[in-house]
Amino acid sequence: MTTDAATIERLAVYCEAHLPLTQATPPGSYHSLPLCMLDAIFPIGVRYAAAFAVVCRYAEHRRITVEELPALPPIEEQVTTSAFLDDYAHYGGDGMADRILRNRQRTSPRNGILKAAAVERWAKVLAEAGIETMQNAQGKFVSPDGDLPEPAIKEALLAIPGQRSGVSLEYFILLLGDEMRIKPDRRVKRFVDAALGVHVEDNARVIHLLQQASARLAPSYPNLTPRRLDKLIWEQQRAEQVRRSCRDNL
Incomplete structure (x- = not known):
């Protein structure tokens, strides 16, 4: 052996x-794509309970469930990536961190950006690629061969401060339902x-x-x-x- x-x-x-x-x-699925983004980025380097509280706060803001669902809800019921970015446009980055997510943790103690800002950048990458819903994201990230996402999308996400290790990306794809992910x-x-x-x-x-x-x-x-x-x-x-x-x- x-x-x-x-x-x-x-x-x-x-x-x-x-x-x-x-x-x-x-495992079940989240209701909407922004919950996956938040859950992928906020847990890094902290206790999960504090990170999940952020997910819960945004879900409460949007009045959607944080419970695991056995099937994805209809597209028209989901909070889209663009709607998520509309919240950032309305409240501003600091407003999202202070009023909605109520979390000012950074991606790194040294030269890190707010995790709320990292999530916004993540959402912008997805929006530019036309990824708005859970179904869109599954098509772009979930593959039995592990050959997704496309290199341009992957590199854009890993270029966000604090994301170079790829842990958040791996978890994001896992949350989308890829059975091969850890x-x-x-x-x-x-x-x-x-x-x-x-x-x-x-x-x-x-x-x-x-x-x-x-x-x-x-x-x-x-x-x-x-x-x-x-x-x-x-x-x-x-x-x-x-x-x-x-x-x-x-």
Whole structure:
């Protein structure tokens, strides 16, 4: 067995021992594309609860649900990318950050821009490409071959300050429903580190290992995909964090 194969096998065995793989089900979808943008950018470097609060505030502003939906709503009911940018035009960048999203976190402690500004730039890239709805975005970003988005769109998004790592892009595509995607955030990387007994820093390496572990497990768990594995890992890590917090406060 090669070193890579042995690593994947070890990770797969750990997944089987620590995750309820039989419960792998398709995650639902957000109601509208702006919620995906917000959820892709605001969690980077902070606790997810604070980021999700931003998603909830915009949903409340637009009076749409933040619940996972089993199917996409009709296009005419969705908040489009252009409508999202209209909010920025109406309130201004600072107004969106202060009044609507109520969050002034930056993409980076050093020379970072407001995350609210990063989301606006993201929306402008999508609007220029004619991507207005969840359905539009799926057509431009979701591919079984992983060959989307187009290079010009990808580079424009990665050029936004704080986005060069690609973590937000990976998560954005995952939120759109691409079953092959993994978001290599801190919780997912912590799980991989625990499984292998070493720290894996490279995001692409984490994604590769989990995709291969998912493929290794798929014959025994036919509903499992990388995206669903990501969700199981994330939920397991969140539960573990709650348990640690309870122990620390006894």
